[in-house]
Amino acid sequence: MERLLQYIFDGLSFGAIYALLALGLVVVFRGTGHLNFAQGEMAMFCTFIIWQINDWGVPLILAVVIGMVFGFLLGAGTEATVIRSVAKKSPGGVFVVSIALFLGLNSLATMIWDRAEGYTMGSLFPNKPLDFVRVLGAEWRYKFIGVLVVALALMGLLFLLFSKTKFGLAMRSVASNPESARLVGVPSGVVLASSWGIAAAMGALSGALVGGINGQLTPSLMFSVFIYASAAATLGGLDSPGGAVIAGLSIGIGEQLVAGYIPGWIGQDLKLSVALISIFVVLLVKPSGLFGSLKVERV
Amino acid sequence: MLKIKEGSLQHWAIRIVGFALLALLVIYIPTQSETARIGQFASAFTLIIAAMSLNMVLGFTGQISLGHSAFFGIGGYTAAILIRDHGWSPGYTFYAAAVIAFVVGCLIGLPVLRIRGAYLALVTLAVAVLFPTLLRWKKLEWLTDGAKGIDSVKYDDLPVWPILGELKGRDGRAVFSYWLGLLVLVIVYLVCRGLIRSRVGRSLIAIRDNETAAAVMGVNVTRTKVLIFGISASMCALAGVLATLNSGVVTPDGQFVTLLGSIIFLLIMVVGGAGTLSGPIIGGLVYVWLDNTTRGIGTDSSGVLGFVFGWTDQSPATLILGLALIVIMLFAPTGLMGLLRKLTRRIMTIIPRDISPTQ
Amino acid sequence: MSLLKTVGLRASYGQVDVLLGIDIDVSEGEMVVVLGANGAGKTTTMRAVSGTIARSGSVVFDGQEIVSQSAESIVRLGVAHVPQGRGTFSELTVEENLRIGAYIRKDSIESDIARWYETFPRLEERQNQRAGSLSGGEQQMLAIARALMSRPRLLLCDEPSLGLAPLVTQELFEVLKNLNEQDGLSVLLVEQNANLALKVASKVYLLETGQVVASGSAEAIAGDERIRKAYLGG
Numbered sequence: 016m017e018r019l020l021q022y023i024f025d026g027l028s029f030g031a032i033y034a035l036l037a038l039g040l041v042v043v044f045r046g047t048g049h050l051n052f053a054q055g056e057m058a059m060f061c062t063f064i065i066w067q068i069n070d071w072g073v074p075l076i077l078a079v080v081i082g083m084v085f086g087f088l089l090g091a092g093t094e095a096t097v098i099r100s101v102a103k104k105s106p107g108g109v110f111v112v113s114i115a116l117f118l119g120l121n122s123l124a125t126m127i128w129d130r131a132e133g134y135t136m137g138s139l140f141p142n143k144p145l146d147f148v149r150v151l152g153a154e155w156r157y158k159f160i161g162v163l164v165v166a167l168a169l170m171g172l173l174f175l176l177f178s179k180t181k182f183g184l185a186m187r188s189v190a191s192n193p194e195s196a197r198l199v200g201v202p203s204g205v206v207l208a209s210s211w212g213i214a215a216a217m218g219a220l221s222g223a224l225v226g227g228i229n230g231q232l233t234p235s236l237m238f239s240v241f242i243y244a245s246a247a248a249t250l251g252g253l254d255s256p257g258g259a260v261i262a263g264l265s266i267g268i269g270e271q272l273v274a275g276y277i278p279g280w281i282g283q284d285l286k287l288s289v290a291l292i293s294i295f296v297v298l299l300v301k302p303s304g305l306f307g308s309l310k311v312e313r314v
Numbered sequence: 315m316l317k318i319k320e321g322s323l324q325h326w327a328i329r330i331v332g333f334a335l336l337a338l339l340v341i342y343i344p345t346q347s348e349t350a351r352i353g354q355f356a357s358a359f360t361l362i363i364a365a366m367s368l369n370m371v372l373g374f375t376g377q378i379s380l381g382h383s384a385f386f387g388i389g390g391y392t393a394a395i396l397i398r399d400h401g402w403s404p405g406y407t408f409y410a411a412a413v414i415a416f417v418v419g420c421l422i423g424l425p426v427l428r429i430r431g432a433y434l435a436l437v438t439l440a441v442a443v444l445f446p447t448l449l450r451w452k453k454l455e456w457l458t459d460g461a462k463g464i465d466s467v468k469y470d471d472l473p474v475w476p477i478l479g480e481l482k483g484r485d486g487r488a489v490f491s492y493w494l495g496l497l498v499l500v501i502v503y504l505v506c507r508g509l510i511r512s513r514v515g516r517s518l519i520a521i522r523d524n525e526t527a528a529a530v531m532g533v534n535v536t537r538t539k540v541l542i543f544g545i546s547a548s549m550c551a552l553a554g555v556l557a558t559l560n561s562g563v564v565t566p567d568g569q570f571v572t573l574l575g576s577i578i579f580l581l582i583m584v585v586g587g588a589g590t591l592s593g594p595i596i597g598g599l600v601y602v603w604l605d606n607t608t609r610g611i612g613t614d615s616s617g618v619l620g621f622v623f624g625w626t627d628q629s630p631a632t633l634i635l636g637l638a639l640i641v642i643m644l645f646a647p648t649g650l651m652g653l654l655r656k657l658t659r660r661i662m663t664i665i666p667r668d669i670s671p672t673q
Numbered sequence: 674m675s676l677l678k679t680v681g682l683r684a685s686y687g688q689v690d691v692l693l694g695i696d697i698d699v700s701e702g703e704m705v706v707v708l709g710a711n712g713a714g715k716t717t718t719m720r721a722v723s724g725t726i727a728r729s730g731s732v733v734f735d736g737q738e739i740v741s742q743s744a745e746s747i748v749r750l751g752v753a754h755v756p757q758g759r760g761t762f763s764e765l766t767v768e769e770n771l772r773i774g775a776y777i778r779k780d781s782i783e784s785d786i787a788r789w790y791e792t793f794p795r796l797e798e799r800q801n802q803r804a805g806s807l808s809g810g811e812q813q814m815l816a817i818a819r820a821l822m823s824r825p826r827l828l829l830c831d832e833p834s835l836g837l838a839p840l841v842t843q844e845l846f847e848v849l850k851n852l853n854e855q856d857g858l859s860v861l862l863v864e865q866n867a868n869l870a871l872k873v874a875s876k877v878y879l880l881e882t883g884q885v886v887a888s889g890s891a892e893a894i895a896g897d898e899r900i901r902k903a904y905l906g907g
Contacts, residue, residue: 118639122631123633188762197725242443248436
């Protein structure tokens with residue numbers, strides 16, 4: 016029982032991070048119909064920026080905020096300059112550009128922060144050996160609780176932005192029918208750039224959380240997280256934010272359970288495969304994810 | 315501007331001169347270049363074949379696949395295992411790899427091709443990520459040798475091809491790889507060309523342009539898609555076999571066996587021009603050239619490059635590749651092939667043969 | 674007084690010229706209808722006015738040249754466009770559709786929502802339903818109500834009767850007529866159903882292959898034997 020609780024709790028924290036990055040994918044996909052392959056690498060790059068600012072003496076929490084602002088500008092700027100003009104010429108080209116960004120950002124980070132052994136990343140939350148509470152026999156580490164709380168809080172804010180504000184309504188209207196959105200006066204350019212910006216800012220936060228858990232920062236920080244996140248987004252449905260969150264949390268928990276209960280046969284290396292294979296199976300039954308709608312066509 | 319009728323004397327003259335120049339170049343490289351250069355061409359041929367196979371799926375049917383690195387890996391491992399453990403002669407491994415990859419391709423394609431667009435991209439991404447972990451899996455170690463991979467794929471009996479003269483040692487190996495790669499490339503090219511011009515090819519393009527309409531017109535969409543996916547997979551496996559024969563090593567971390575491989579095939583196809591037969595050839599040559607030129611840039615560079623990149627110890631090759639790709643998508647979204655066509659159209663146009671019915 | 678005036682309005686899709694120089698004049702408070710066969714350029718004329726297609730020539734709205742302005746800014750000047758095929762936001766609820774219709778406004782919009790619910794009671798019944806689940810007629814009502822939420826001075830209405838039952842069409846035209854007569858809203862209407870349109874409109878333009886081939890008061894056009902035969906189906 017304690018073991019089960021422990022796995023579920025750890026799974027929730029990891030799952031929240033996957034959900035955060037997956038939400039970024041969903042925000043971009045819903046807003047613009049494009050798949051941003053560079054979502055993880057943008058997050059990684061922003062995390063290095065956060066590390067750098069923190070290294071210069073700025074408190075970590077402030078550095079994270081600055082990093083998120085940087086992420087927003089990076090995402091919005093990319094959309095406004097490159098993505099938009101490529102999308103006009105060939106919709107498929109945007110996916111290629113996002114692959115180019117994936118390669119370019121990874122390479123740039125390797126060039127700037129070139130210490131092979133990586134960099135030590137601080138955690139936003141207390142992280143000493145005894146920093147945990149015992150709930151029903153399971154160890155709930157402060158840093159995991161912190162991650163969960165922050166991730167869920169941001170998701171809540173995002174939900175409020177989408178459903179309760181005028182700007183959120185404008186974003187949803189552009190996603191639903193871009194031409195009609197222009198006809199009612201919604202500045203679609205600003206909206207599209209913002210969806211890329213918001214996605215990248217969420218990425219920056221998830222990067223900071225992952226870095227804090229790992230305690231270590233290398234340019235490959237976000238790759239496997241991105242794979243989990245894309246699995247979550249696929250599973251939940253690329254146009255369903257709620258689906259991404261549910262799928263992200265489930266994948267996080269499922270991964271812990273699988274690795275914990277059948278380690279001999281599966282092993283740590285293959286827990287990723289379990290996630291991917293389960294997605295495979297779900298998609299065979301529901302080709303647009305559990306909560307997605309079927310109209311999506313573009314890549 | 316020149317106007318030339320298709321099938322006229324001038325048109326044939328242009329074709330013959332073009333073909334002769336190409337043949338000269340193809341013979342010039344392995345006879346007059348240094349070994350390293352010949353090796354670069356041999357590896358370019360492998361990548362071109364892989365990109366061509368992807369082009370059949372993505373360029374002509376519009377089905378995205380990021381999973382082709384797995385088929386490349388299947389080819390590579392099939393060759394390595396058959397040669398090392400079962401003493402096969404290298405030549406026969408091509409057939410085995412093609413068949414295995416075809417079957418696997420169809421098995422994956424059958425369920426997967428119901429999925430579309432961005433979802434298909436992510437599912438095939440999963441295939442690409444899964445494949446290397448599968449190779450490393452302890453339960454399969456008896457077959458794949460786990461994480462360390464299979465090295466020392468030795469085959470001493472280079473077939474004696476009298477025309478090529480004596481093939482010995484490292485140089486001989488490079489020349490052999492070159493000709494073998496070229497042979498497979500030509501075959502794959504001809505198969506692609508035949509497929510595109512056949513009934514199947516026309517259904518492919520119909521599917522890409524409008525799947526629903528194609529289905530209404532009587533194209534068996536699922537069967538065509540799965541069949542092409544299988545053929546494409548087996549072509550990609552041929553490239554994998556070549557890579558193993560060239561290097562003698564396969565590992566789960568090998569560049570083209572992982573997701574990076576799929577990305578590179580995709581880039582080559584896009585840079586050359588998706589949906590064109592010759593696009594991957596141009597793309598592959600440009601990629602290998604760019605990769606080899608930029609790989610060396612670093613602290614020891616002088617001049618402008620040294621000034622721009624002097625601050626880092628790491629090679630900026632991938633960054634330059636990424637930037638080049640963005641520039642191409644911005645200014646030549648139809649790839650280099652599209653650019654080339656635009657340029658030749660400025661100089662001359664080929665007027666198609668009269669297609670009105672003759673009584 | 675002229676509210677909208679186009680002079681030599683041209684537009685094209687790629688290589689194909691669709692509008693070859695259209696001159697249209699809509700006075701304040703007038704209801705003007707554009708008639709013509711499929712492909713005559715009616716929808717393109719509307720899109721050229723509202724700015725959803727690249728165009729050249731001159732479009733003057735309320736004394737201001739708007740031919741180079743974007744769709745987003747033209748709606749701010751008081752031109753609302755109900756596009757062909759309705760263009761509702763299917764994933765948004767009926768109420769959200771109305772709210773986004775008032776995107777350009779900063780003042781309170783609750784009284785407007787109440788007013789259009791009153792005009793279209795069926796929308797109020799379905800206020801929390803997704804727009805995509807509405808019937809064709811309800812969607813058309815929603816599209817018009819959404820356009821009115823921006824409090825326009827000129828309403829562009831592109832084939833509101835398309836695919837609707839005759840009764841529903843009559844209801845819609847009744848609403849348009851009331852808006853025009855009682856609220857003084859200027860309307861530029863594109864219609865296939867010429868007989869219906871001629872009853873509500875005061876002025877008519879007849880389009881053929883991107884050009885105005887005839888224009889005049891509704892009575893004059895309806896009375897012209899030659900035009901009746903050629904364009905209005907007897």
